[in-house]
Amino acid sequence: MADISWEVFDRQVAACEMCPLCRNIHHKVPGQGDRQAPLMLIGEGPGQVEDEEGLAFVGPAGQLLTRMLAAISLPRDRVYICNIVKCRPPNNRVPEEAEAEACKLHLRMQFALVRPKVIVLLGSTAARHTLGPDIRITRDRGRWFERKGVWMMPTYHPSALLRDPAKKREAWEDMQSLRDRLMELSLYEDLYGREE
Ligand code: URA
Numbered sequence: 001m002a003d004i005s006w007e008v009f010d011r012q013v014a015a016c017e018m019c020p021l022c023r024n025i026h027h028k029v030p031g032q033g034d035r036q037a038p039l040m041l042i043g044e045g046p047g048q049v050e051d052e053e054g055l056a057f058v059g060p061a062g063q064l065l066t067r068m069l070a071a072i073s074l075p076r077d078r079v080y081i082c083n084i085v086k087c088r089p090p091n092n093r094v095p096e097e098a099e100a101e102a103c104k105l106h107l108r109m110q111f112a113l114v115r116p117k118v119i120v121l122l123g124s125t126a127a128r129h130t131l132g133p134d135i136r137i138t139r140d141r142g143r144w145f146e147r148k149g150v151w152m153m154p155t156y157h158p159s160a161l162l163r164d165p166a167k168k169r170e171a172w173e174d175m176q177s178l179r180d181r182l183m184e185l186s187l188y189e190d191l192y193g194r195e196e
Pocket of ligand 1: 043044045046047050055056057058059061062083159
């Protein structure tokens with residue numbers, strides 16, 4: 001990747017017309033958070049509230065995500081949060097293969113700029129497009145995969161937890177596993193919310 005900087009990334013996303021998703025949106029949603037965070041969270045794509053505000057995970061699923069992070073004492077502004085696709089798919093449908101592929105250019109640049117040590121993949125779309133098409137979220141959630149020195153764990157998407165609260169117990173186990181991994185890598189103290 002020749003020329004990488006956040007300025008180039010921001011311009012590249014703003015100018016992107018590589019797939020049709022940008023034709024019917026209010027805002028692109030590149031992602032936000034601490035651009036030097038050791039922990040990156042990746043979701044599927046913006047929903048309605050995200051599209052209106054131009055920010056990732058600020059609707060109901062995002063509010064649950066904030067609470068899940070808080071449950072292991074991680075303030076969400078200390079992590080970096082983004083999505084597989086940066087434009088809202090119509091009616092929140094799953095992004096098509098070609099749309100996700102086109103948008104990977106942006107995601108690769110985010111990886112290269114943030115250089116996270118740990119990545120949490122929220123839901124099947126994020127997991128499949130990052131770890132490979134054979135990933136099954138119900139089977140593989142909570143498992144750790146190491147890729148080029150980066151630890152990645154798929155877990156349920158917070159929207160799935162809103163639809164089916166019975167999954168919350170497993171999601172809680174995954175968050176504890178995330179906390180343990182961050183501790184093992186000596187990253188937790190860096191990230192967690194210290195009491196004033
Ligand atoms: N769902 C996602 O996958 N991403 C968001 O930003 C919001 C909801």
